Amino acid sequence: MPQVPSFLTRRLHNQRLARSDFRRPADVVTWLGAVQAQDYPAAKWALGLRAPGLTDEDVEKAFAEGSILRTHVLRPTWHFVTPADIRWMLALSAPRLHKASGPYNRALGLDDALLKRCRAAIERALRDGKQLTRAEMGASLRGGGIDVSGPALGQVMMHAELEAIVCSGARKGNHSTYALLEARAPRGRIVTRDEALGQLARRYFASHGPATLRDYVWWSGLVVGDARRGIEIAGRDLERRAIDDLTYWSAAGAAGTTARSARGAHLLPNYDEYLVAYRDRDAVVEPSRRAAASRPRASRPRATRPRATPRGSDVFAHSLVVGGVLTGSWTRTHQQNAATVDVVTYRRLDPADRKAVAAAAERYGRFMQQPVTCVQR
Numbered sequence: 001m002p003q004v005p006s007f008l009t010r011r012l013h014n015q016r017l018a019r020s021d022f023r024r025p026a027d028v029v030t031w032l033g034a035v036q037a038q039d040y041p042a043a044k045w046a047l048g049l050r051a052p053g054l055t056d057e058d059v060e061k062a063f064a065e066g067s068i069l070r071t072h073v074l075r076p077t078w079h080f081v082t083p084a085d086i087r088w089m090l091a092l093s094a095p096r097l098h099k100a101s102g103p104y105n106r107a108l109g110l111d112d113a114l115l116k117r118c119r120a121a122i123e124r125a126l127r128d129g130k131q132l133t134r135a136e137m138g139a140s141l142r143g144g145g146i147d148v149s150g151p152a153l154g155q156v157m158m159h160a161e162l163e164a165i166v167c168s169g170a171r172k173g174n175h176s177t178y179a180l181l182e183a184r185a186p187r188g189r190i191v192t193r194d195e196a197l198g199q200l201a202r203r204y205f206a207s208h209g210p211a212t213l214r215d216y217v218w219w220s221g222l223v224v225g226d227a228r229r230g231i232e233i234a235g236r237d238l239e240r241r242a243i244d245d246l247t248y249w250s251a252a253g254a255a256g257t258t259a260r261s262a263r264g265a266h267l268l269p270n271y272d273e274y275l276v277a278y279r280d281r282d283a284v285v286e287p288s289r290r291a292a293a294s295r296p297r298a299s300r301p302r303a304t305r306p307r308a309t310p311r312g313s314d315v316f317a318h319s320l321v322v323g324g325v326l327t328g329s330w331t332r333t334h335q336q337n338a339a340t341v342d343v344v345t346y347r348r349l350d351p352a353d354r355k356a357v358a359a360a361a362e363r364y365g366r367f368m369q370q371p372v373t374c375v376q377r
Helices: 006-014 025-032 040-049 056-065 083-107 112-126 134-143 150-162 193-208 213-220 224-237 282-294 351-368
Strands: 069-072 078-081 166-168 177-180 238-243 246-251 265-268 319-322 325-334 339-345 372-376
Touching: 006 193, 006 246, 006 282, 025 040, 025 056, 025 078, 025 193, 040 056, 040 265, 040 351, 069 083, 069 150, 078 083, 083 150, 083 193, 112 134, 112 150, 112 177, 134 150, 134 177, 150 166, 193 213, 193 224, 193 238, 193 246, 213 224, 213 246, 224 238, 265 351, 282 325, 319 351, 325 351, 339 351, 351 372
Parallel strands: 339 372
Antiparallel strands: 069 078, 069 166, 166 177, 238 246, 265 319, 319 325, 325 339
């Protein structure tokens, strides 16, 4: 098994992939700040990876009870956040996301007057603790004389999320629901903008560092000036160091981890924070890309996903990471009482690597609470 670069060892540790004492889904989400979650089942596994002993059922229960929430925040996609963080994160994110949505909303016929009517109708539909699916929300709006459906309905609901009116409710079968934010995250102390900027910077660089300003701007959705301001406010809580002529930030005095603890394999879900939370991903991707390209064409495994994107990885795929480096992809097939994990690698794995991959599949099985057969190609 190759030696893990110290840069990636620190990142694996800070992401709580190398070692973790977290036990609850909310612990993981609080630490990471926000966890990209448009693929709901996969995002649950992202939390399970960072909390030993956690099961899919545990995450589902936490989500139903509201100790973790799902909403549009930071970038224009869903994230898991906690009730304690959702309001100040929305306050930072909403103005920019509203501006980005403006042209699309106007193309769909959603002007300010109509969106205001929708907000009022949504609040009426969800009062008294009601939780409705998107289809049920659409039916409720149409019943009140507001005819929106398809993409327009999606934009209406995202607008209501950004306005801090709704967030996720408990699931109804395989369908997501909306609930009033007031019911899921009662108002607390008002956080000033500078406090929020500093808090977000501390949270990101502690949990995702070492990372660059460019990485942070991508993850947070902030403009460069606000991102710099957050780092400035965080002050001595962060430390900087030069790596390959770039400036990287991490939490000051953060404890490291041994290279041995970072040498394992991880079956990452799509959109996992280890890949998607960085604008520059060469440190994770390039070694595997070079290894795959150096093999004779006839001996390369048939890929089950597209080649790496210009940003450095295909975040739509479930990715295999070995020793901190992107090494392959994986798919899973669930039967009634068992599952199969099918792994396709970009290089030939040595026996230690293959053993680590098998152990990662077993951990996935424990999370899903069913036996798993691992096929390695």
